[in-house]
Amino acid sequence: MSDIFDELQWRGLVAQTTDETALRKALADGPLTLYVGFDPTAPSLHFGNLVQLVLARRLQQAGHRVLCLVGGSTGLIGDPKPDSERVLRTKEQVADAVAHIRAQAESFLSFDGDNPATMVNNLDWTQGISALDFLRDYGKHFRVNAMVKKDAVAARLNSDQGISYTEFSYQILQALDYLHLFREFGCTLQTGAVDQWGNILAGVDLIRSADGGHAHVLTTPLLTDASGRKYGKSEGNAIWLDPEMTSPYAFYQYWINIDDSEVIKLLKVFTDLEYEAIAELEQQVTDAPFRREAQRTLAAEVTTLVHGAEATRAAQDASAALFGKGDVHVLDAATLKDATGELPGGAVAAGDTIVDALVAVGVADSRNAARRLIKDGGVSVNNIKVTDPEQTLSDADFLHGQTALVKRGRKHLAAARRRRG
Known part of the structure; x- marks a missing residue:
């Protein structure tokens, strides 16, 4: 596909745009500068963030310039949730999360070569703004009657808890980011999930109101399975x-x-x-x-x-x-621990019979049932079939000294975890 917008549509990465025709032309005429932002409201990026990272990656590969924003200031506030007020994190907690998330995001984009991405932190341009300047220079461009219509804000206003002014002001802070990047880098496209449409559109409106500029929005669908549950x-x-x-x-x-x-x-x-x-x-x-x-x-x-x-x-x-x-012997200790961590199982010791182990890990209900399973040829330890009911577990059976894998048939797997002492 020669048209990047067509490819994004085919890949299911387009939910909404402010003006599809204009955005198509801007992408075709390119390169344009876009930004994608991540708030450090959690200690790591997650499945939903991955959608935005692969979108930014595709646009960079198509020749467009990417700004990756980590929200050192917006993370101190938190995007309003529709059901409850966020618990504010300390500045130190947010700073640690910013550093971690920044390192994660950097692995998905190219930061060198002919078209390097740029990492930015919105704390750099917001921490020096006074309260009076914030209200005069930015707050005057927002109308409360429009702000209260945002879905999360409206839901909170209709709840018993209400919404604090801190979280209510979040959309102004995010809009300020878009205005700053528009002025500083010529950024004319912001991407995000479809549930961020209102916040991103506030930035487009601020650019138009403050500078008479024109900017675009492209949102991605929320990925859900056949039952409607969010993936991730x-x-x-x-x-x-x-x-x-x-x-x-x-x-x-x-x-x-x-x-x-x-x-x-x-x-x-x-x-x-x-x-x-x-x-x-x-x-x-x-x-x-x-x-x-x-x-x-x-x-x-x-x-x-x-x-x-x-x-x-x-x-x-x-x-x-x-x-x-x-x-099973090719598994390193860390992978073995991860792979068996959620398996059913029980504690056993070297010298225990396989019959005892089958009962201990829940593969058989009784010793007699365990003997029948072995006789029928349906039991293996570490993928080696067991034929003798009197066979015992040896030290070597415990992979990395930790776990022996006990299997009944092809589907019933359990972890015989070594008992110490």
Whole structure:
């Protein structure tokens, strides 16, 4: 596709624009300067932020200039939530989060070469503004009757809790960012999720009101599964980009488990695969869904993007070892811990029989049931079939001295964790 806007539409990355015709022309005439912003309201970027990062990455690859903003000042305030007031974080907490998120964002964009991205922090241009200057120079351009119509603000105003002036003023601060970047860098496009439409539009209005300038907005859809639930949640837990918060193995498994009906949509959004490759994977979903080739491709591509090729190989090895016939001994200690952390299991010791281990980890209800399973050939330890009910666990069976993998059939897997003392 020669038109970047057409490609973004095909990939499902366009929800709304202020003026599609004008934005198409600006992108075609380019290069234009755009910005995407991240507030440090959490200790790490997450699934939703990844959508914005891949969008900015595509636009940079198409030749446009990217400003990546980390909200050192807006993070001190917090974008209003529709249901409750945010708990303010200390300046030190926000500064730490800014540094961490900045380092994460830098890995997705190119900051050297002929078209380098630029990292900016809005604390640099807001911390010196006095309260009087803020009200006179920026507040005068906003009308309260328009501000209260924003969805989150309206929801809070209609609640018993109400909304503080601190959070009410957030949209002015974000609009100020767009005005500053318009003036300083000639930035004429801001991108964000569709639920940020109101805040971003406030920046467009401020540019027009304060400077008589013209700017664009491009928002991305909120990605939801077939049931309407937002992607990026796994049993109530966010999918973080920080490997300490969501391990590369858990990250990889999240993408492997995407439903057939949704995998092509996510391949378009998150990978660089072209039309022909995705069409082929789509055909495989129809012809041989049991192979889950599209999910494997999605998991490998996105895990490599976020965590690197080495972490992806480790996750693939762990997946093959746990759910296939791979060699469990290739797993490093950290990956083994991540991969077995949420498995059912129990405590056992070297010298315990396999029969006792099956009962301890919950694979069998009783010793007699465990013996029958072994006799029927349905039990393995570390992917090696067990044939003798009197066999015991040896020191070598505990991978990295920690865990032996006990399997019944192909699907029932448990962790026999070594008991100390």
